[in-house]
Amino acid sequence: MNVVTSTSSRRREVPRLPIEVTSFVGRRHEVAEVRRLLTTGRVVTLTGVGGVGKTRLALRVAADVRRAFPDGVWLVELAGLENPDLLVRSLIDALEIGDRSSRPAIEVLVDHLRDKQALVVLDNCEHLVDDCAVLAQTLVRSASELRILATSRQVLGFTGERTLAVPPLSLPDAGMARPSAGASGEAVRLFAERAGDVLPGFAVTDANREAVERICLHLDGIPLGIELAAVRLRALSVEQLLARLDNRFQLLATRSQAVVPRQQTLRGLIDWSYGLCTEQERLLWARASVFACGLDLEAAEEVCSGDGIDRDEIMDLVSGLVDKSVLARDDHLSSLPAARYRLLETIRQYGREQLAASGQEPELRRRHRDYFREKATQLRAHVFGPGQAEWFGRLRPEHANLRLALEYCFAVPDEVETGLGMATDLFHYWITGTYLGEGCHWINQGLAAVTGPSELRARALWANSWLRIIQTDIRAAGEMLREARALGERLGHEPALAYVALCSGMIAMYRGNTESAVALYEQAMARHRGTGDPMGLALALVWLCLACSLLGDSPRAIAAGEDCLAVCDAHGERWVRTYALMALAVETWRQGDGRRAAALAKESLRFQHSIDDLLGVRFNLEVLIWIAAGEGRFQRAAELLGVLQTIRRRIDVMPLEYVHVLRHYDESESRTREALGGAAFGAAVRRGAGLSYEEALDYVLAEDAVAGRPPAQDAPPSPLTPREMEIARLIAQGMSNKEIAASLVIAQRTAEGHVEHILTKLGFNSRTQIAVWIGELDRPPDEEHPSGG
Known part of the structure; x- marks a missing residue:
């Protein structure tokens, strides 16, 4: 056999990887996941949009694991290979x-390779995906110790292949008021290092x-785009770079001879992907770009x-675009009943x-507008019921699409x-989220243009008044209610008059006229019963319960609250x-x-949190603060006061700014x-304020889970939140991230995020270390360690 190899010894390490000339930023979780996949599968394919860093990730993993492969780690670059007949020869x-x-x-x-x-x-297998799939299958069937790590914009597509979709780098947390240096995300770190x-x-x-973070957000956290942008700082300031990003395809280009042509501009990268698509896939790509924040199959x-x-062709075309990494599946929205897909902004702009x-x-x-107009109509029809x-869950991820439809x-x-x-x-969508101001904006814009007397104008007036009351803009709310009442009387429109009475009661209560508020709530109840509106009736009963409680009329308050529960339960x-x-x-x-x-309060808060009703979450938290302070649990009360600061960062309005609450x-x-x-x-307030929103809600709701457990004597305080401790104990039981997610009824991505936080906080590199730490934590103080031997 006339074959000579360059490996003189089977045990000699043969590195055949390019040297990293720039620092490798982030990707801790992805590196760990690829290494895990290589232990369970023979072929692992990294997929993702062009420029997302598939190659860099693959090379980092290959460098990390090369000692496990005594016959070498080899890079086969296929980007420049056009003729599939030369694929095998390229490997040779x-x-x-x-x-x-x-x-x-x-x-x-x-x-x-048989014994290697x-x-x-x-x-870069995407343009030769079928040929690479056949070759990979042939090789792993013949060489039992061989592993293949592929990068491609679409999966190779055969049984036994393990895949990992490489996401963009993590971006700044929009909910963080003043992020610390390490909190701005991997994208900002990469920009800073390349700019340096x-x-x-x-x-x-x-x-x-702020400018750097906006640049990274504009570029979707795509490493190539960020690196090309940083190069432009030779001639531009950060602010000038940000201002010119709207013309990103022309701006982000490099003439470097060290970069293959298709990677010299973002347009070149996307042209490359576009050329891989069928005619119908290109058509769907263009049409899907009309969506602002992704779409589902429907x-x-x-x-x-x-x-x-x-x-009936859409499903296959969507699958084709997902395979080619044009559409990316939103795995962090796994709780939704239907899979959801998105175009990165750069792909969408193309x-x-x-x-x-x-x-x-x-x-x-x-x-697009017609579709989301119908969704708004259906929300109104289903807002009171099972x-x-x-x-609410279906519309929450559609916010940018709703906004785009309204803009149209x-x-x-x-x-x-x-x-x-x-x-x-x-209306109810604006109330439950952080969109009060935006809801007012759109309704105001409509009211300024639609001025004739109509039931729609009357309904828009009382709805906008309610939003203004929540924002404590009582003067504007009162003016709108006066017009809405006049319109309702002129048109004989009872539903509008019922809600005008309800909102007027809220204003009276705000101003301290509680007895007047009670009369108005009773009027609203009567009108809502007459129109057959269970939603309006239930809301009037809630406010009547609060007003009667303020007046000290406990029997009437309890009766109103229980009547409201009965109405709600009857309608699911x-x-x-x-x-x-x-x-x-x-x-x-x-x-x-x-x-x-x-x-x-906690039962109420749990559901409000599930639909992201921040107003309800905030008020329930205030009630829990009163309870903790009233019972002398001052440490808990102070920490909850800190948690309230976290909630205020998300929605800084007082939902019920009334005398008794203040x-x-x-x-x-x-x-x-x-x-x-x-x-x-x-110190206690700072501890509470230091929690993220999710950590804060976990802390508020998890108290009962640890109530009654005597604290360990002289035990050092745990750096983990209650939820993280819960997850750490599940890790110690041997549960996978998927099993933890199922056990706690959370998304798998959320579970993975918690595990990453635990590893970071404890300074560990493996789940085994977490299990050992939990074991040490739970060991009784007087238990001796086994001597061994």
Whole structure:
């Protein structure tokens, strides 16, 4: 056999990887996951959009594991290979096999690798995906110790292949007020390091942090885009770079001869992907770009089918674009009933150019608007009933799409009335999230254009008034209610008059006219019963419960709260029910039963958190602060006061800024500060304020899980939150991330994030270390360690 290899000894390590000339940033979780996949599978494929860092990740992993492959770790670069007939020959060349025989190349390659313990990295397989799949299968069947790590914009697609979708680098947390240096995400770290290579001494400072973070957000956390952007700092300031990113395809280009042509510009990368798509896939890509924040299969079928794409072809075309990494599946939204897909903004912008060139953009914008207008209508129809949580959950990820649909309405004169109807139908959506101001904006815009007397205008006026009340803009709310009442009387429209009475009661209560508020709530109840509106009736009962509690009329308050629960239960309603529980918690606490009040508030808070109703979450938290302070649990009360600061960072309005609430809040804070002393009080508040939103809610709700457990004597405080401790104990039981997610009813991505935080906080590198740490933590103080031997 006329085959010579360059490996003189089987045990000699043969590194055949390029040297890293720039630092490797982030990807801790991905590196660990690829290494794990290599232990369980023979072929692992890294997929992702062009420029996301598949190659760099593969090379880092290959370098990390090379000692496990005594016959070498080999890189086979396929980007420049156009002829699939030369694929096997390319591997022979890359593996430095000196072949002078006349045998078929595949036989030479198989014979060479048959007894080798080696790792082959096949880089950029997407344009040869079928040929690479056949070759990989052939090799692993013939060489039992061989591993293949491939990078491709689409999976190779055969049984036994393990895959990992490489995400963009982590981006700044939009909810963080002033992020610390390490909290801005991997994308910012990469920008800072590459900018430092261009401008020695460059650093992200308070002065330029916002601009740097916006650059990274504009570029979707794609490493190639960030690196090309950083190079431009040779000629531009950070602020100038940010201002020019709208023309990103032209701006982000390099003439470096060291970079292959398709990686010299973002356009080149995307042109490469576009060329890999079929004609229909290109058409769907262009049409999907009309969505602002992703889409699901139903949306694609409704909006993108027709004119060259049959509805029943959409599913296969979506799968094709996912395989080619044009569409990315949103795994962090795994709790949704339907899979969801998104286009990275750079990919979407390219698609919009294709859509505009086709002349179809106006029609697609209208279809998009029609689809989300119908979603708003359905939300209004289902907002009181068992499907309510599902509808809130379905609309929450669609916020940018809803906004885009409304923008379309208000940009086209003939569509403004449709826009006002859509914005008003979304009333409960605006209330439950952080979108109060935006809801007011859209309804105001519609009211300014739709001025004639109509039931729609009356409904929009009372809805906008309610939003203003929550924002404590009482003057504007009152003006709107006066017009809404006049319109309701003029048109004889009872539903509007019922809600005007309810909102007027809220204003009266805010101003301290509680007895007047009670009369108005009773009027609202009567009108809502007359119109057959269970939602309005239930809301009026909630407010009547609170008002009667404020007046000290306990029997009437309890009766109103329980009547509200009965109405909600009869319709399978859960959201308004949580407000009834909250109102009953206030009255129960006022009667001295703190334990029962806390249980009611937590039951309310759990559901409100599940639908992201920040107003309800905030008020329930305030009730829990009053309870903790009233029961003398001042450490808990102070930490909850800190948690309240975290909630305020997300929504800084007072949901019920009334005399009795302010009084109880101020009293609770004063008593807690006096009991703990200034230093201890401040420390406890800072502990609570240091928690993220999710950690804060875990802490508030997890108290009962540890209640009654005696603290370990002289035990050092755990650096982990209660939820993280819970997950650490599940890790110690041997549970996988998937099993932990199922056990705690959370998304697997959330579980993975918690595990990463645990490893970071404890300074560990493996789950085994966590298990050992838990074992040490749980060992009784007097238990001796086994001597061994």
